[in-house]
Structure formats: C-alpha cells, structure tokens
Amino acid sequence: MSILKRPGVKRVRRILVLAVVLASAVYFVPVPTLILVVCGLIDVGRHKKIRYELIEKYFMGNGVGTWLLSPINLLADLFSYSNKGKYKLEDLPAGHRGEIESCVRAFVENGDLIKDHIARTIGQNKRCMLTFKWYKAVQDTQLRIPAFERNHRYIKTIAVSVFNTRERTSWHFGPLRFTFRVLCNLEPIDSREVFIEVDDQVHYWVDNPLFISPIDQRCGPRQVLPVHGYRPPQLFAKGVRFRRRRCKRDLGFVQAAVL
Numbered sequence: 212m213s214i215l216k217r218p219g220v221k222r223v224r225r226i227l228v229l230a231v232v233l234a235s236a237v238y239f240v241p242v243p244t245l246i247l248v249v250c251g252l253i254d255v256g257r258h259k260k261i262r263y264e265l266i267e268k269y270f271m272g273n274g275v276g277t278w279l280l281s282p283i284n285l286l287a288d289l290f291s292y293s294n295k296g297k298y299k300l301e302d303l304p305a306g307h308r309g310e311i312e313s314c315v316r317a318f319v320e321n322g323d324l325i326k327d328h329i330a331r332t333i334g335q336n337k338r339c340m341l342t343f344k345w346y347k348a349v350q351d352t353q354l355r356i357p358a359f360e361r362n363h364r365y366i367k368t369i370a371v372s373v374f375n376t377r378e379r380t381s382w383h384f385g386p387l388r389f390t391f392r393v394l395c396n397l398e399p400i401d402s403r404e405v406f407i408e409v410d411d412q413v414h415y416w417v418d419n420p421l422f423i424s425p426i427d428q429r430c431g432p433r434q435v436l437p438v439h440g441y442r443p444p445q446l447f448a449k450g451v452r453f454r455r456r457r458c459k460r461d462l463g464f465v466q467a468a469v470l
Contacts, residue, residue, distance in 0.1 A: 225271040250281040259411050274384040284388045296412050298391070298423040310366045315395045315421070317358030322397050328354045329373050341371040388425055396420040 236244040254277070255261070255269045268274045277284075300308055318325070325341070333339045342350045343359040346367050359369045367390070394407070399416035407414045407422060414422050 222267070225267065229271050246282065247279070250285055251278045253285060254278070254281040269384065276386045277384040280386050287388055294388075294425060296409060296424065297414060298425075300421065300423065303391075303423070307365050310363050311393055313358060313361075314366060314369060315393075317356055318395060318397065321356050324354065324356075325371055325397075329371070333373055337374070339373045341373070342369075343371075344369040385425075391423055391425055394422040396422075 233244065233248070251270065255266060258265060269278055295302070300311065303311070329339065329341065332341075341352060341354065343352060343356060344350060344367070347363075349360045396416045397420075399405075399420045401417050403415055403417065405416050407416075409424055416422075
C-alpha cells in the first residue's frame with residue numbers, strides 16, 4: 212500500500228486541506244466563513260453521539276454539502292418542532308397520509324410485476340434502481356403503474372431500489388431537511404440482521420415494513436418502496452442526522468421511496 216493511501220496519512224492530508232481552505236476563506240471573506248463554521252458546529256452538535264468519524268466526514272468528507280447548507284437548515288429549524296427521528300404514518304397530516312397510503316397500496320398490489328421486471332434486468336448487479344417519478348417528472352420506464360404517475364401534491368419522487376446481494380453501506384448525510392423519505396419493505400423477512408440505523412436508532416423491517424424519517428436512508432435486502440415528498444412545515448427536522456445503512460443478509464431486496 213502506498214504511504215499516501217494509508218488511513219493516518221489521508222486523515223492528516225484532509226485536515227491540512229481544510230485548514231488551508233478555511234484560512235484563505237477567513238482572510239478574504241471572514242464574516243461569511245465564520246458564520247458557516249459556527250452553523251456547522253451547531254448542526255453537527257445535534258447528533259446523539261459525537262465521534263471523530265462524524266466530525267471528519269461532516270467537515271472533510273461526504274458531509275461537506277450538508278455543512279455548506281447548514282445555515283438554510285438551521286433557519287428551517289426555527290420554524291419547526293423537534294425532530295422525532297422516526298415518524299409513524301399517523302404523525303403526518305391527512306393529505307400526506309392519503310398519498311403515501313395510495314402509493315404503498317399500489318406497490319403491494321403490483322409487487323409481483325415489479326419483482327418479475329427487476330429479475331429480468333438486475334442480472335449480476337448488486338443493486339439497481341427503477342425510477343417511476345423524479346421530482347414530479349414521470350420517467351420513461353417499461354413497467355407502467357398508473358398510481359405512480361398521478362399528479363400528487365406532496366409526493367415528488369417514487370422509485371424502487373433493489374439490493375441483490377449482502378450490502379452494508381457507509382455512514383452518509385442528507386443535505387437538506389425539507390423532505391421526508393418513506394420506505395416500504397414489500398416482503399420483510401423474519402430476521403434481526405436486516406435493518407436501518409439512523410443516528411444510533413435502529414429500525415428492524417420485521418417489526419414494521421414502513422419507515423418514515425426526515426433523513427435519507429435505506430437498507431436491504433427485500434422488496435421496498437422508497438417515496439420522497441415535501442415535509443409539512445410543522446414536521447421539519449431539528450437537525451440533519453448522521454446515519455448508517457447496514458445489511459447483513461444475502462437476500463433479494465427491492466426498495467421504493469415515496470417523498
């Protein structure tokens with residue numbers, strides 16, 4: 212292994228790069244830079260457990276986008292209740308519940324068609340995505356489900372994500388807190404080894420095939436419907452949560468999200 216690729220060296224290099232960038236930014240635009248740093252510290256401080264890994268990824272890894280948007284997210288927090296982390300369907304307004312229930316019902320009713328279509332297309336790939344709607348724009352797919360193509364008021368994105376083998380994804384961040392992600396597992400198996408972990412909160416599919424959170428997360432295997440949609444103002448999240456996707460079983464998984 213090259214010395215530049217060693218974990219310790221990469222960590223030092225990231226810290227040096229961040230220091231140089233911040234020093235330059237403070238010199239040229241001090242006020243905006245200090246505001247951004249303070250907002251980032253407040254945002255990352257909302258997590259239940261503060262680890263070095265969390266801080267490193269937030270300021271120097273895949274959380275940089277979340278950090279840059281932290282002033283917007285914190286402003287949204289001023290007009291919202293505390294983030295519950297996990298929500299039940301009954302926590303949402305009637306309009307949101309109705310659209311989610313309609314999509315989930317269509318997902319279950321067309322489950323066999325979706326599984327057959329996925330089986331023909333996934334091949335040896337570990338994962339594939341079948342998108343029906345992307346931010347209200349209906350996508351051109353061979354499999355057409357009318358319920359997913361309706362003009363929803365709250366739901367913006369509908370897709371099916373398939374995990375074909377054992378998968379464990381890394382910690383990652385969601386950049387904005389303006390939407391919910393609803394995940395519905397089509398065929399949850401009787402196993403405690405298939406779950407989603409969000410900021411140290413674990414959700415087991417076997418306990419409930421429906422998972423609602425202000426944070427983007429998913430875990431396989433098995434059939435799941437992910438849905439993206441606008442979050443009602445009174446349910447804005449109180450902080451972007453650092454979350455992990457973890458799976459430990461070699462099982463087929465289809466995930467669909469309704470937002």
